[in-house]
Amino acid sequence: MRSIWNGSISFGLVTIPVKTYSATDRTSSVSFVRIHEKDGAQIQYRKICELDGEEVPNEEVGKGYQAPGDDAIVPITDEDLSRLPMPTAKTLSILSFVDPDQIDPLQMDKAYYLGPNGAAATKPYALLREALEDHRKVALGKVAMRGRESLAMLRAHNGAIVMHTLLWPDQLRPVTGVAPDEVELRENELTLAETLMDSLGELDPAELHDDYREAVEELVAAKLEGEPVAPAASGTSGAQVIDLTAALEKSVRAARGGREAGTEAEPASVTPIRGRKTAKKGEAEQGAAKKSGAAGKKAAAKKTAPATAKKAPAKKAPAKKAPAKKTAAAPKAAGGRAKGTSTAKKTAAAGTSKKTASKTTAKTSTAEKSTAKKTAARKTSKRSSA
Numbered sequence: 001m002r003s004i005w006n007g008s009i010s011f012g013l014v015t016i017p018v019k020t021y022s023a024t025d026r027t028s029s030v031s032f033v034r035i036h037e038k039d040g041a042q043i044q045y046r047k048i049c050e051l052d053g054e055e056v057p058n059e060e061v062g063k064g065y066q067a068p069g070d071d072a073i074v075p076i077t078d079e080d081l082s083r084l085p086m087p088t089a090k091t092l093s094i095l096s097f098v099d100p101d102q103i104d105p106l107q108m109d110k111a112y113y114l115g116p117n118g119a120a121a122t123k124p125y126a127l128l129r130e131a132l133e134d135h136r137k138v139a140l141g142k143v144a145m146r147g148r149e150s151l152a153m154l155r156a157h158n159g160a161i162v163m164h165t166l167l168w169p170d171q172l173r174p175v176t177g178v179a180p181d182e183v184e185l186r187e188n189e190l191t192l193a194e195t196l197m198d199s200l201g202e203l204d205p206a207e208l209h210d211d212y213r214e215a216v217e218e219l220v221a222a223k224l225e226g227e228p229v230a231p232a233a234s235g236t237s238g239a240q241v242i243d244l245t246a247a248l249e250k251s252v253r254a255a256r257g258g259r260e261a262g263t264e265a266e267p268a269s270v271t272p273i274r275g276r277k278t279a280k281k282g283e284a285e286q287g288a289a290k291k292s293g294a295a296g297k298k299a300a301a302k303k304t305a306p307a308t309a310k311k312a313p314a315k316k317a318p319a320k321k322a323p324a325k326k327t328a329a330a331p332k333a334a335g336g337r338a339k340g341t342s343t344a345k346k347t348a349a350a351g352t353s354k355k356t357a358s359k360t361t362a363k364t365s366t367a368e369k370s371t372a373k374k375t376a377a378r379k380t381s382k383r384s385s386a
Contacts, residue, residue, distance in 0.1 A: 017117035092143040107166040132156040192248035199255035
């Protein structure tokens with residue numbers, strides 16, 4: 001590994017010469033080059049002077065500073081920068097030791113390994129490393145690298161000292177307008193969330209890998225061999241879970257490995273969280289709906305009862321052979337039974353009784369005439385026999 005910066009750590013009156021190595025490797029990530037789609041040739045970027053339009057070689061490229069809102073560019077040379085009073089140009093000055101949780105992770109920029117530079121630096125280097133480990137502290141200081149000064153944090157890691165360059169506090173943007181308004185959460189939702197956190201357990205770094213990079217490498221290999229590229233299977237589904245609690249319960253079961261044989265976990269789309277107030281409101285609406293349904297049933301029962309009562313008198317029509325006197329009493333009985341009913345019902349019952357009475361009277365008069373005829377015939381037959 002090649003060092004990218006040589007300097008020293010100032011620890012009080014102790015000076016520790018160190019070499020700096022890059023702790024990260026971003027070359028393994030996926031990167032594409034720009035090509036001309038017409039012929040597949042790679043597109044090159046050349047440094048062209050805006051004044052004369054000619055290409056500028058690297059040895060003629062210098063530094064310049066352009067103030068914000070100003071078109072003028074001021075040339076800055078390396079000699080100008082070397083004259084600046086910057087004590088951190090070659091020295092990382094430790095300012096204080098703090099707890100790790102006092103450092104906002106948003107401030108962390110890049111990571112570097114620091115190693116002792118020479119045999120004389122081995123003992124003070126090990127002393128600082130052991131002090132950081134025993135007290136579980138991190139060191140804060142300033143360092144100038146690559147033409148700019150930055151905050152730096154030192155911590156012990158796997159037997160070495162790691163330096164993280166930090167952003168200045170004024171480089172962090174405020175979170176205003178990002179976080180949602182206050183949301184009321186149920187206790188069971190918080191409990192399920194904590195249970196899910198415990199169920200997921202620890203993470204093995206060896207299991208972490210870049211799936212996208214592997215897919216790109218397989219795609220490139222298939223294209224080189226002339227094989228058809230298989231379309232990627234979609235991992236989305238239309239399955240939905242009713243609410244947040246159901247989604248959490250499914251997640252806990254899946255994390256615990258309690259999934260039943262032959263069943264697959266369905267992707268859950270979570271509906272917005274409903275707080276206690278919203279839940280109470282929903283319960284009140286359900287209660288009102290139940291009351292409205294009960295009132296509707298009662299009203300329907302009332303409407304059905306009169307209709308049934310109206311049909312009842314028609315079924316109990318007076319018999320044709322009933323005497324006229326008894327039939328005439330039917331309106332009174334019908335009127336007694338119809339107490340409390342509508343006026344239209346009474347009128348209908350009275351009309352029915354009158355028709356029945358008239359029919360019965362007519363039959364009675366016919367029977368009387370027939371009897372009179374029979375009596376007259378008997379008298380005539382007696383006279384003739386005499």
